[in-house]
Amino acid sequence: MSRPIVATINQQALRHNLTVVRQAAPASRVWSVVKANAYGHGIRRVWQNLAETDGFALLNMEEAILLREQGWKKPILLLEGFFHAEDLQLIDRYRLTTSVHSNWQIQALAQVQLSAPIDIYVKVNSGMNRLGFRPEQVNAAWQALRALPNVGEMTLMAHFADAENPQGIIEPMKRIELAAEGLNCPRSLSNSAATLWHPEAHFDWVRPGIVLYGASPSGNWQDIASTGLKPVMTLTSEIIGIQQLQAGDGVGYGYRYHASAAQRIGVVACGYADGYPRHAPTGTPVSVNGVMTRTVGAISMDMIMIDLEPCPQAGIGSKVELWGEQVKIDDVAKAAGTVGYELMCALAPRVPVEII
Known part of the structure; x- marks a missing residue:
């Protein structure tokens, strides 16, 4: 028998979450973000369950080609654009939409020979200072691109650094409005947080990512509790060992935990080589046969050691949920000082995946 750890992907939950996005932004088209191998869920496994989306957004050319070869006909957006001028031949061949955020990309588009114009997303630096043209540079970049025969439809694109907060898009929107002055163009601005909480930023296309997979863009699951979003990934395992501790006994490497009294603990087949966060401290939530307890x-x-005092009926083979329906991935991530995004993306290849 194989090791008992398994990640379960709930296809119905994924379809449901796309419906929630549609309800949140009913007047906008949807780019479903499937970068990072669909946030660790496996792009091969999940894309067909998002087939009602209007387009897929991702980073890797390989994933874009995979979608085309799997039969996806609708738009695909390269969020970081192309990295080398020769990439434009593949963009042309597979009819991809690319972001443009640098002058060298404009020059590459001017020099390449394509079979037909390609659609462009012009990236605005909204103050996050990652990719994009500063607002005062956008008009010149836009006009230069608009003059090129290789360029088809053009859309203004930006990203928000702090859309989780009620006031978080006010200053970025001012920069975006400055960039868009006189352009009268379609826009794609909203990430997951803005899609849920800032309808004034929805415009023509929204770009949900983490919410499609059922976690909160704020890192607090309570913030999405009323939305109806459902977790898509559940990570479970089993207890494979039991230890009876006496007062003062240490547990695990470095004896970071000592029992203060007699205590029963379980050993679970899951560890950081499976993608569980190594820095998760004592007290990180888990559940055993539906009963909440802690690491x-x-x-x-x-391996992970867990406290069995709240669940005296637990024994060898008892089911343990590391995150999913009962144990919120955001709570595990918060305990470990990270975000749910990282835990999803870190799921290790050695973990078997089941589809329901």
């Missing part, structure tokens, strides 16, 4: 001691490569 104790350091996370090992292959």
